[in-house]
Amino acid sequence: xxxVTQSQPEMSVQEAETVTLSCTYxxxxxxxxxxxxxxxxxRQMILVIRQEAYKQQNATENRFxxxxxKAAKSFSLKISDSQLGDTAMYFCAFILNxxxxxxxxxxxxxxxxx
Amino acid sequence: EAGVAQSPRYKIIEKRQSVAFWCNPISxxxxxxxxxxxxxxxxxxxxxxxxxGVVDDSQLPKDRFSAxxxxxxxxxxxxxxxxxxDSAVYLCASSRxxxxxxxxxxxxxxxxxxx
Numbered sequence: 001x002x003x004v005t006q007s008q009p010e011m012s013v014q015e016a017e018t019v020t021l022s023c024t025y026x027x028x029x030x031x032x033x034x035x036x037x038x039x040x041x042x043r044q045m046i047l048v049i050r051q052e053a054y055k056q057q058n059a060t061e062n063r064f065x066x067x068x069x070k071a072a073k074s075f076s077l078k079i080s081d082s083q084l085g086d087t088a089m090y091f092c093a094f095i096l097n098x099x100x101x102x103x104x105x106x107x108x109x110x111x112x113x114x
Numbered sequence: 115e116a117g118v119a120q121s122p123r124y125k126i127i128e129k130r131q132s133v134a135f136w137c138n139p140i141s142x143x144x145x146x147x148x149x150x151x152x153x154x155x156x157x158x159x160x161x162x163x164x165x166x167g168v169v170d171d172s173q174l175p176k177d178r179f180s181a182x183x184x185x186x187x188x189x190x191x192x193x194x195x196x197x198x199x200d201s202a203v204y205l206c207a208s209s210r211x212x213x214x215x216x217x218x219x220x221x222x223x224x225x226x227x228x229x
Contacts, residue, residue, distance in 0.1 A: 004156070033216045044117075045157075045205065045220040091156050100145070100215030101170065104156025 002027045004105035006092050012111040013082055020067075021077045021108050023092030030054075031097035034068065036077045039107075040088040048090070051075065079110075087112045116140065118221035120206050126227045132194040135224045138187070139208030145169075147218060148181055148191050149205040157205055163189060164212055196228045 003026045013019040025034070036048040051059045051068050058066050063080045075094075079086055092105040119138040127133050139146050144165050149157035160179065162169040165186040174181070178197070183189040193200055203223040209215060 035216075044222040047217075050216060093156070095215060100162065100209075100212055101159050102157075102218065104158070106155050 002029075002094070002096070002103045004092050004094060004103055006105035006108050008108045009106070010109040010111070012113055014113050015082060015084060017082055018078060018080050019082055019110065021079075021090055021092075021110065023075045023077070023105060025073050025075065025092070025094050025103075027073070027094070027096070029096050029098070033095050033097070034066075034075045035091075035093045035095070035102070036064070036066070036075075037091040037093060037104075038086075038088045039091065040085075045091070049077065082112045084112050084114060086110065118206055118208055118219055120204075120221040120224055122224055123222060124225045124227075126229065127196055129198055129228050130195040132192065133196055133226060134190055134192045135204050135206075135226075137189045137191070137206030137221060139189075139206070140219055142210065143208035143219075144186070144211045145209045145215070146183055146189050147207040147209075148189070149207065151203040151205055151223070153202070160191070160204075169212070193226075196226075198228050201226055201228045 005024045032053045034051045038048045039045040049061045065078045067076045089107045091107045093102050095102045146163045148160045151157040160174045161171040161181045163183040181191045203225050205223045206221040207218040209218045
């Protein structure tokens with residue numbers, strides 16, 4: 001069975017600092033996508049970043065970047081120069097290419113402190 | 115481009131009552147998903163539609179939950195009768211088609227409280 005584990009239920013960092021959110025996953029498949037989603041308080045979930053498993057190069061989106069270690073089945077998210085608007089619940093997730101069911105982790109609640 | 119719309123945003127009912135949620139996906143999106151997000155957990159897929167047909171409802175508690183997408187556009191999710199453990203946020207998402215499974219857009223969700 002496919003699983004996603006986020007070992008940090010909650011984190012707090014000062015504004016402008018860099019923070020890394022951890023994620024590990026388990027699958028025996030080789031073709032899949034990995035995601036980080038952001039869910040602000042009482043607001044809808046939005047995609048932060050996406051990584052295709054066959055690509056070795058780590059994805060980046062402005063201040064957001066990932067460290068994808070396929071052999072270790074690790075997919076961490078780094079947020080640089082954190083901003084107050086980054087305060088949210090962050091979900092790590094993946095989806096198999098042969099299936100369109102997203103498997104989510106339990107989330108990490110991130111607080112950016114002024 | 116308008117996003118995924120859901121209503122109501124909040125609903126409080128007593129156990130054993132019935133409730134229905136509505137979702138209107140992004141225009142032109144053929145694939146529609148309903149997720150259940152229990153507090154402290156990630157979303158879990160309940161049912162997936164491709165146009166007006168069901169693709170996957172393996173995790174839908176069919177004794178009390180039902181969903182339809184009659185004209186292949188908007189969708190309704192119903193719970194009858196509700197239980198306390200149904201308290202959750204119900205998220206609707208859509209994608210252009212099954213080939214675009216990696217690009218799902220989420221609605222704001224309906225927060226259900228069962229007392």
